Amino acid sequence: MQYLLMIYLNEVEYAKMEKEAEGKMLAEYQTFTQSIIASGNYKGGDRLQPTTTSTTVRVRDGKILTTDGPFAETREQLGGYYMIEANNLDEAIGIAARIPGARLGSIEVRPVWQYNH
Amino acid sequence: MTPEAIDQVFRDEAGRALATLIRLVGDFELAEDALQDAFAAALLNWRGAGAPANPRAWLVNVARNKAIDRIRRQRNFRAKEAEIVHAIERDAVSDEAAATPNDLDDDMLRLIFTCCHPSFAPEVQVALTLRTVCGLTTAEVARAFLASEEAMAQRLLRAKQKIRLAGIPYEVPGRHALEERLRGVLTVIYLVFTEGYLATSGPELIRHDLAREAIRLGRLVLGLMPEAPDIKGLLALMLLHDARRAGRTDASGDIVLLEEQDRSLWNSEQIAEGLDLVEQALGVRGRPQPYTVQAAIAALHAQAQSYHDTDWRQIVGLYEVLLRIAPSPVIELNHAAAVSMVDGPARALALVESLAARGGLRQYDLLPAVRADLLRRLDRREEARSAYRAARDSTQLEPLKRLYARRLVELDAGA
Incomplete structure (x- = not known):
């Protein structure tokens, strides 16, 4: 099965992180990503720019409406994601728990909708 | 065979039949629907002829065929479904030859671990366990939660989806995760029990049906995993608490406090079984386990001739162990109540006030009740009165409301 692992964290707090700590975090992310590529679980993944760069788009009555910022103001923001292949939810939870960001923020594990299932 | 007798067989066999069926057909919802079909068939067949020698095997067999029928009837029956049907039929042949009692035990454990999966909210774990492992009807589960049957059906459906x-895998967790997951299973059993032992709301103090189901679950898990840590402690705890049932309410359903209970009403057979289990649980090497320590406290109460003859000093010591290994506001409150019996109400009140100041127990109506009791014993009547009023207003449980109202009347009468 495929799962989307969404990494949420408080980006204001994250921005305050010391250079050295951030460097260590990025190195941990690299190690983690390499490990799930090697195990065959990795399908994709990216880090996202902060929500100050985001734009929300709606189409109403055929007109495109845009607003500055994310769809909802929340305490934690989506900061990145991995798309993985796992045998079941237990394996997906195990992988999510190894994401370095899980120790700071939280990871939402969502199964991907499968057609013809 | 009467419909009632058939119903009893269903209740006894539903959990295990479903557990095996889910493995055979590979789908929780399909297995449940097919088992319902099999129950309907049994109602027709058994009424005249009586139940077959092995009702569970009969139910599993009929349900498996019903599952195949259901798959075939699906609108878009294609190659993939044909494959599934083929797999179910193939497994059926090999299964009958190879199934050992051990396999069937494993099926039951798979079902229990699936229902108690940590990705479900605790109340969903409890509802799923009652419905599938215990074989309660959706209406009965709804009653346990004081929810409407429709809302509960929706909730169960979402969980199964x-x-x-x-x-969510249909398997017993691997060694690395087993202890943690087992703790979750014990928590679910204890949640079922505590709701039965002291309902959180409603007209009755004790929901005996739920307490009984919890004890049944405890026995089941002990039978399946006798070496599991703390399971003996949990079963002992439930047996010892439940043994006092007959003494806990009077004829009118009013609560009788431990202090005033007629100890001859306690179930001595159940106490003996509980004491034996505590002994075994305490004999296990390693660090003390939370349910086992609580059971040891319950054992001291069960063995005492009277409230005042209770070994309060040892109970205080055991609560201090609990505060170290499994601290919680409820344990702190119980510890304070025990301290009052050893060092007097003044020291206990200081502990309760400190707990209240930290705001640890905001939604727990027993804090004002314990506080009120201590104030009453210290003869600080005015404060006791307002604490009893707070206790009365914060409980949803009718018998407790009446108890606190009675205490208020006693205080006013100067008793």
Whole structure:
């Protein structure tokens, strides 16, 4: 099965992180990503720019409406994601728990909708 | 065979039949629907002829065929479904030859671990366990939660869909995760029991049906995993608490406090079984386990001739162990109540006030009640009165409301 692992964290707090700590975090992310590529679980993944760069788009009555910022103001923001292949939810939870960001923020594990299932 | 007798067989066999069926057909919802079909068939067949020698095997067999029928009837029956049907039929042949009692035990454990999966909210774990492992009807589960049957059916349906769509595995967790997951299973059993032992709301103090189901679950898990840590402690705890049932309410359903209970009403057979289990649980090497320590406290109460003859000093010591290994506001409150019996109400009140100041127990109506009791014993009547009023207003449980109202009347009478 495929799962989307969404990494949420408080980006204001994250921005305050010391250079050295951030460097260590990025190195941990690299190690983690390499490990799930090697195990065959990795399908994709990216880090996202902060929500100050985001734009929300709606189409109403055929007109495109845009607003500055994310769809909802929340305490934690989506900061990145991995798309993985796992045998079941237990394996997906195990992988999510190894994401370095899980120790700071939280990871939402969502199964991907499968057609013809 | 009467419909009632058939119903009893269903209740006894539903959990295990479903557990095996889910493995055979590979889908939780399909297995449940097919088992319902099999129950309907049994109602027709058994009424005249009586139940077959092995009702569970009969139910599993008929349900498996019903599952195949259901798959075939699906609108878009294609190659993939044909494959599934083929797999179910093939497994059926090999299964009958190879199934050992051990396999069937494993099926039951798979079902229990699936229902108690940590990706479900605790109340969903409890509802799923009652419905599938214990074989309660949706209406009965709804009653346990004081929810409407429709709302409960929706909730159970969503949970079963999550099993399939989120890929919750139908298996006993591996060694690395087993202890943690087992703790979750014990928590669910204890949640069922505590709701039965002291309902959180409603007209009755004791929901005996739920307490009984919890004890049944405890026995089941002990039978399946006798070496599991703390399971003996949990079963002992439930047996010892439940043994006092007959003494806990009077004829009118009013609560009788431990202090005033007629100890001859306690179930001595159940106490003996509980004491034996505590002994075994305490004999296990390693660090003390929370349910086992609580059971040891219950054992001291069960063995005492009277409230005042109770070994309060040892109970205080055991609560201090609990505060170290499994601290919680409820344990702190119970510890304070025990301290009052050893060092007097003044020291206990200081502990309760400190707990209240930290705001640890905001939604727990027993804090004002314990506080009120201590103030009454210290003869600080005005404060006791307002604490009893607070206790009365914060409980949803009718017998407790009446108890606190009675205490208020006693205080006013200067008793």
